[in-house]
Amino acid sequence: MAASQEQEQRRRLLDVASRFPLPSGRRFSYGTAGFRADGATMAPAVCRAGILAALRSVKLAGAAVGIVITASHNPVGDNGVKIADPDGGMMAQHWEPFADALANAPDPDALLQLVLQFVKDEGIPWGGQHTAQVLLGRDTRPTGEYLLNAALQGINAIVGAHAIDMGILTTPQLHWMVRSKNKGIKASESDYFTQLIDSFRLFFSHCPAALGSHDGELLTSNFIRRMLELVPKDKGGDELAKKLIVDGANGIGGVKLEQIKAELSGVDIIVRNSGKEGEGILNHMCGADFVQKERVTPHGFSPEDVGVRCASLDGDADRLVYFHMSSASDNKVDLVDGDKILSLFALFIREQLDIINNNGSQVNKSLPARLGIVQTAYANGASTQFLKNLGLEVVFTPTGVKYLHKKALEYDIGIYFEANGHGTVVFLEDFLSQLESLSNELSSEAVNGSAQYHAAMRLMAASQLINQAVGDALSGLLLVEAILQYKRWSFQNWCELYSDLPSRQLKVKVIDRSSIVTTDAETKVSQPSSLQELIDKETANYTHGRCFVRPSGTEDVVRVYAEASTQAEADSLARSVAHHVEHLLG
Ligand SMILES: CC(=O)N[C@H]1[C@@H](OP(=O)(O)O)O[C@H](CO)[C@@H](O)[C@@H]1O
Numbered sequence: 001m002a003a004s005q006e007q008e009q010r011r012r013l014l015d016v017a018s019r020f021p022l023p024s025g026r027r028f029s030y031g032t033a034g035f036r037a038d039g040a041t042m043a044p045a046v047c048r049a050g051i052l053a054a055l056r057s058v059k060l061a062g063a064a065v066g067i068v069i070t071a072s073h074n075p076v077g078d079n080g081v082k083i084a085d086p087d088g089g090m091m092a093q094h095w096e097p098f099a100d101a102l103a104n105a106p107d108p109d110a111l112l113q114l115v116l117q118f119v120k121d122e123g124i125p126w127g128g129q130h131t132a133q134v135l136l137g138r139d140t141r142p143t144g145e146y147l148l149n150a151a152l153q154g155i156n157a158i159v160g161a162h163a164i165d166m167g168i169l170t171t172p173q174l175h176w177m178v179r180s181k182n183k184g185i186k187a188s189e190s191d192y193f194t195q196l197i198d199s200f201r202l203f204f205s206h207c208p209a210a211l212g213s214h215d216g217e218l219l220t221s222n223f224i225r226r227m228l229e230l231v232p233k234d235k236g237g238d239e240l241a242k243k244l245i246v247d248g249a250n251g252i253g254g255v256k257l258e259q260i261k262a263e264l265s266g267v268d269i270i271v272r273n274s275g276k277e278g279e280g281i282l283n284h285m286c287g288a289d290f291v292q293k294e295r296v297t298p299h300g301f302s303p304e305d306v307g308v309r310c311a312s313l314d315g316d317a318d319r320l321v322y323f324h325m326s327s328a329s330d331n332k333v334d335l336v337d338g339d340k341i342l343s344l345f346a347l348f349i350r351e352q353l354d355i356i357n358n359n360g361s362q363v364n365k366s367l368p369a370r371l372g373i374v375q376t377a378y379a380n381g382a383s384t385q386f387l388k389n390l391g392l393e394v395v396f397t398p399t400g401v402k403y404l405h406k407k408a409l410e411y412d413i414g415i416y417f418e419a420n421g422h423g424t425v426v427f428l429e430d431f432l433s434q435l436e437s438l439s440n441e442l443s444s445e446a447v448n449g450s451a452q453y454h455a456a457m458r459l460m461a462a463s464q465l466i467n468q469a470v471g472d473a474l475s476g477l478l479l480v481e482a483i484l485q486y487k488r489w490s491f492q493n494w495c496e497l498y499s500d501l502p503s504r505q506l507k508v509k510v511i512d513r514s515s516i517v518t519t520d521a522e523t524k525v526s527q528p529s530s531l532q533e534l535i536d537k538e539t540a541n542y543t544h545g546r547c548f549v550r551p552s553g554t555e556d557v558v559r560v561y562a563e564a565s566t567q568a569e570a571d572s573l574a575r576s577v578a579h580h581v582e583h584l585l586g
């Protein structure tokens with residue numbers, strides 16, 4: 001960097017740091033999902049995240065990097081910031097310690113020294129020919145615009161950095177835009193919508209009903225027959241019902257869904273808690289997190305909705321769960337969580353691969369594929385058993401999308417979900433090219449299209465529909481709807497794939513949660529070692545007992561999770577282990 005430019009660079013960093021001083025005693029930590037806190041106090045961290053994102057872009061030769069300003073399912077007063085890497089995924093983990101150090105730099109000089117040292121250590125070619133590009137998105141929170149401004153000032157503190165405000169978006173939209181931009185694909189919001197709508201249509205044009213065949217036999221292989229035996233028979237109910245009520249958590253997801261729902265033939269969507277003025281408060285008594293944790297209907301639902309298929313998004317629309325009110329006499333719901341969405345996707349994809357590779361007759365073209373299922377320790381044990389019974393490969397990672405997504409990329413097709421409803425299906429580029437060539441060959445060979453061809457096309461459509469960058473409630477919802485229609489499954493069929501084992505989650509406040517260290521994808525405590533012995537001893541007292549504890553990455557608590565064959569036993573196991581945690585660390 002030329003001397004005059006270097007001086008300018010130093011001046012800008014000192015200047016911006018003095019505009020956003022860190023209140024003394026304040027600490028930020030780049031946890032499972034970036035920095036989060038009360039929105040009004042977030043400006044110093046968000047400004048520094050702006051500096052960080054611009055440096056990341058310079059480091060990566062000017063590739064676009066993303067900043068999302070959101071606190072997801074948390075209360076409306078909270079806000080947060082996280083950075084998306086050029087592939088649309090979460091920022092590389094080895095930059096997290098720098099993110100922490102930068103956010104906590106006590107004064108402008110300390111901040112400048114940190115940046116200079118980091119630039120040197122990481123070999124960041126600033127001041128060279130690369131400029132930096134940062135795309136920004138934010139959710140509907142009232143502090144969003146204020147924090148956007150702090151982020152812009154941080155980005156502009158890096159010489160040559162260019163910020164592009166993409167507006168109020170769902171988190172997955174921004175991740176999708178970053179990924180698309182770096183792939184040289186059109187990356188506007190209308191391009192995102194077009195991709196969703198077109199691939200949803202493409203999927204339907206390759207379904208048996210659309211093809212004029214109402215005969216499942218055409219697509220039935222031995223494998224599928226075996227799978228169907230595991231699946232409960234349809235009891236009628238809402239079979240093929242087009243009506244879907246979506247709880248938008250009074251956030252951005254409902255707003256976006258309203259914009260595209262008229263284009264989605266095959267499903268009649270009604271949005272509640274849509275984020276419109278006066279309809280309610282963001283995430284308050286509504287949204288995916290509320291429904292999944294409380295197992296009751298969100299605000300705005302009534303006994304008239306009994307029997308209707310419903311879905312719930314979280315405040316930034318990267319989580320999705322489904323539910324169903326089974327009775328008018330209370331507000332309890334039958335829940336389809338991330339594990340069951342994952343199971344539906346896994347079943348569908350395995351089925352298509354099976355049709356492509358062996359549909360009961362001779363096939364002269366095949367497409368070998370490694371299919372991997374990725375879960376965390378919070379996945380209900382019944383879901384894991386179900387997936388394993390299907391002969392699928394199931395692996396575990398620690399909590400947090402950054403771990404799950406990375407693991408899923410190791411397969412030709414990787415499916416991951418957290419129980420709370422965050423997940424997606426990722427397809428390896430090489431596999432997609434093979435799938436495309438196969439579809440092309442099959443389409444030219446069979447005049448009316450073979451079952452093999454249509455299965456290949458359904459997989460292609462699914463790969464375009466489902467967000468490849470990150471879990472996306474809108475694209476996930478459309479893939480669920482497409483698959484249910486394709487399989488002619490009622491909500492009930494889906495719900496009854498397996499029965500969840502009763503479980504309980506508790507939070508324990510301790511002095512220092514980082515004193516708990518875990519191993520084996522967080523299923524075991526390695527420190528303090530006596531804690532694992534106590535957990536093992538308690539768990540041994542219960543049939544189908546399973547229990548683990550871990551420090552939360554987003555809240556100052558230790559989480560305890562327990563499963564057992566009855567609810568009372570799961571509660572009691574969780575309580576006794578929570579007691580040990582309190583006793584040892586409280
Ligand atoms: C048990 C649980 O639901 N944990 C959530 C929660 O992380 P914790 O590290 O458990 O606080 O927030 C994360 C970010 O939203 C999400 O990825 C994760 O699944």
Ligand SMILES: [Mg+2]
Pocket residue numbers: 072073314315316317318319
């Ligand atoms: Mg979210």
